[in-house]
Amino acid sequence: MPEKSSVDIRKSARLSVAPMMDWTDRNCRFLHRLLSSESLLYTEMVTAPALVRGGALHLLDYSPEEHPVALQLGGSDPRELAQAARMGAEAGYDEINLNCGCPSDRVQSGTFGAVLMREPARVAECVAAMREVVNVEVTVKCRIGVDEQEPQDVLPAFLEQIKAAGCDRVTIHARKAWLQGLSPKENRDIPPLDYELVHQMKAEFPDLHISINGGITTLAQAQEHLDAGLDGVMIGRAAYHQPTDILAEADPLIFGTGQIADPIDVVQKMLPYVEAHLADGGRMHQITRHMLGLFAGRPGARGWRRMLSDGAVRENAGPEVILQALDSIASNARVEQVV
Template identity: 60%
Template sequence: MYADALKNGRKIFAVAPMIDWTDRHCRYFHRQMSGHALLYTEMVVADAIIHGPRDRLLSFSPAEHPVALQVGGSDPAKLAEAVRIASDYGYDEINLNVGCPSDRVQSGTFGACLMRTPELVADCVAAMKAATSVPVTVKCRIGVDDQEPEAVLPDFLARVVGAGADAIWIHARKAWLQGLSPKENRDIPPLDYALVHRMKQENADVFLGINGGITDLEQAAEHLARMDGVMVGRAAYQNAGLLAEVDQRLFGAPHRETDWLAVRDAMKSYAESVMASGGRLNHITRHMVGLFQGFAGARRYRQILSTESTKPGAGVEVIDAAFAAVDIAAGPKHQAAEQRQAG
């Protein structure tokens, strides 16, 4: 995937791995709007894969492809074992988390704190590569705490690429492991896009993607003019409608209006299958609340999904009611205004 992208100048747009958000229900929903986007799982710890309920942690719908599994860990042997197990599930990529700053991750000596030990990350990547035939990638920060990114990031990239990493996704912020919460680490450390762009200029033969603070497809396109890939996180989750424009605006797919009723019907069918297996409606609909931003009726849509789907006995009629509250034909308000002006 990544070698082909580099050879042919093909760009990659990805939805970032987000704990508690990008579960299999979320990914199925996102796939209804973009066929090209690379979707990432939540981070799954290597020990959990080895010792935990594997099917619950690793199973996913074939419709989610292309989909990447993100793993957390710092023991090369355990990571290799986790990768061997996960390979049987058919993921298109396996990614090592070297960017999460949470206390829980730090206590396990993995995530962003691994930026301090690039030689260990290289060992982990080499072990993972030996255990699978699919691409092995890394998602990292530009540095942590008092590290100087200008000095540590080039060395980190060189070591990890030397160990065989197929791609590196760089969150263009430092992580402060002491003094800032995970939420603050997503906003407070300043973005340094210029440094990440420069890393790409200096590593023409390495697939480098950028992440952090990207809120719309205009920004995504600007980064893709310089980078091999762009990864969007919270913006894609909280305003899922932007994914409906990815294939056309970033990948040249033929223009077509999004068939929102087809999205509705797909999610109804999916929800029925999940509930038939013991799941609950709100396990699915909680990921759909961010749809229809800017549409008339969006507030009522959110209210219906947020309140009705949690009630005992709630079924897919809740999805019907929520979609019916939206003036889909009028489109987002800014589009309607532009059409009136053009008329």
């Protein structure tokens, strides 16, 4: 079994980057780790059937530098999830997380994701089955409810059952999910946020490690939730689109360690990774697409995005594309200093 990180996963969970399909792949996570040494990173959701029945073990690939890193699983069959969880633990992941929050039609058709908010007993059975076969924490990411459910009633009952099954950490997206009538994108924005309910759950379940997710776009907002008593904050789209704003300052501001990361240094540290990726047959855009937001809100950001977007898709594109874009950032910085 690969050596597992000795990091304190609960400390790392003070700030985490949400699992996001098509975004938080291993290339994205490597970049995010360079920005923050402490924050907890999550894989995209990996379905248990893909691992157990499909043998898609490549979905478990990651770089050792990514620790602490959690594997998010999708599924609803306890035995299958237990097998997938064992595979994840054997691959060295620091945590196994069960998705009970994704509202997409494709996920619903597999009877997992947010639809599982209707079946807390099944979720508890899945948690217990996974807990039995792995020696890392098994956690759950959920919504406050779905469709016509009354969150004030269903969320406490849901938490009670998964806690009894051995889940000690949960991340709550503070919105309902509407399984019919709203797209996954609309489900991230339209249902109103209910932060107060999540804080209420912490008061009712003081022994449960609770992280909050949904609509949080700055570290200042994250710190407010931590100061109010929550154990962790999970940030999604803001961490992806403005990774420097969120992750570069996370270590000193949220964890009290290290220094603010310089995005220029981070880009330079990415170059050996890019070269290794290309040597293995990868393509430039598979990495650079995750780097577009590094200089968001800073001088030269538009040119950086354009040069990476245009250059990375060219045949035989290599690290020089990144270096040229970085030169444009440096030039803008010098102009700003002169002005």
